[in-house]
Amino acid sequence: MSVSNIEQEKTLLEELKDACKDVWHEYTHPEFIDQLQDGTLDIEKFRYYLKQDYLYLLHYVRCFALMAFKGESLEEIQFALEGTLWITEGELELHSQYKEWGIEKHELESSEESIECIAYTRYMKDVGASGDYLDLMIAIASCYIGYGEIGQRLLADEKTVLEGNPYKEWIHMYGGEGYQSSTVEFVEKLNSYGNGISHKKLEKLKIIFREVTRLEVAFWDMGMRGDKKIK
Incomplete structure (x- = not known):
């Protein structure tokens, strides 16, 4: 059974975001x-967030690689592989500036993963292992799209401090043209799967999207807590 006409008036991303x-x-x-x-x-x-985000991105790029494996067409495979390149040559490149933050290279990969990082990355991998290409794409989507929204908002907000802000490179990374263009492409690809999707499938995707969004919230909370163990 396909989605109703009311649901078809919305994009797949709008359906997912409306649900959470x-x-x-x-x-x-x-x-x-x-x-x-x-x-x-x-x-x-x-610094703590940067270390955890580095570990997260190592798992994240593996999810894109798994998505390529799940692809049923050359187009799907190429799209997923482009994602792996963007992360390794884009986002992880930001972390290569670790020395500016007083972090030695060996600290990044040898850092102990937080509970939040473990929960988030293993959930994505579980979705990828048990589901199909679209399931995994939705599990990846919250991070990809959300960081794009945050970056765009910060660069457009007159309240954002750039001069003298030690985090201005982070803001430019996610609000800049490169990441924003990549996000637009990701959203277009995601929405292309919305036509004719069944109610059952849509409900499954909503659950996945809400779960990864909740895990994103927990990741920020982890950042605010810093390097303090959960008792």
Whole structure:
């Protein structure tokens, strides 16, 4: 059974975001980003976040590789492989500036993963192992699209402090043309799967999207907590 005419008036992404409006706002407007925006974020908390995000991205790029394996057409395979290149040559490149933050290279890959990082990355991998190409794409989508929204908002907001802000490169990374263009392509590809999708499949995708968005919220909370163990 295909989706109703009302649902078809919305894109697939709109359907997914409408199903978790509260959590999506919490994810894209966290305290961590508020403090990063005005440059007041504690440097030690950012260092910890940077290490955890590096570990996260190593798993994230593996998810794109798994998505390529799941692809049923050359177009799907190429799209997923382009994602692996973007992460390795784009996002992970930002982390190569680790020395500016007082982090030695060996610390990045040898850092202990936080509970939040483990929960998030293993959930994505589980979705990829048990589901299909689209399931995994939705599991990846919250991070990809959400960071694009955050970056775009920060660069457009007159309240954002850039001069003298130690985190301005992070803001430019996700708000800049490169990441924004990549996000547009990702959203277009995601929405292309919305036509004729069954109610059952749509409901499954909504659950996946909400779960990964909740895990994004937890990741920001981890950043604000810093290197403090959960008792």
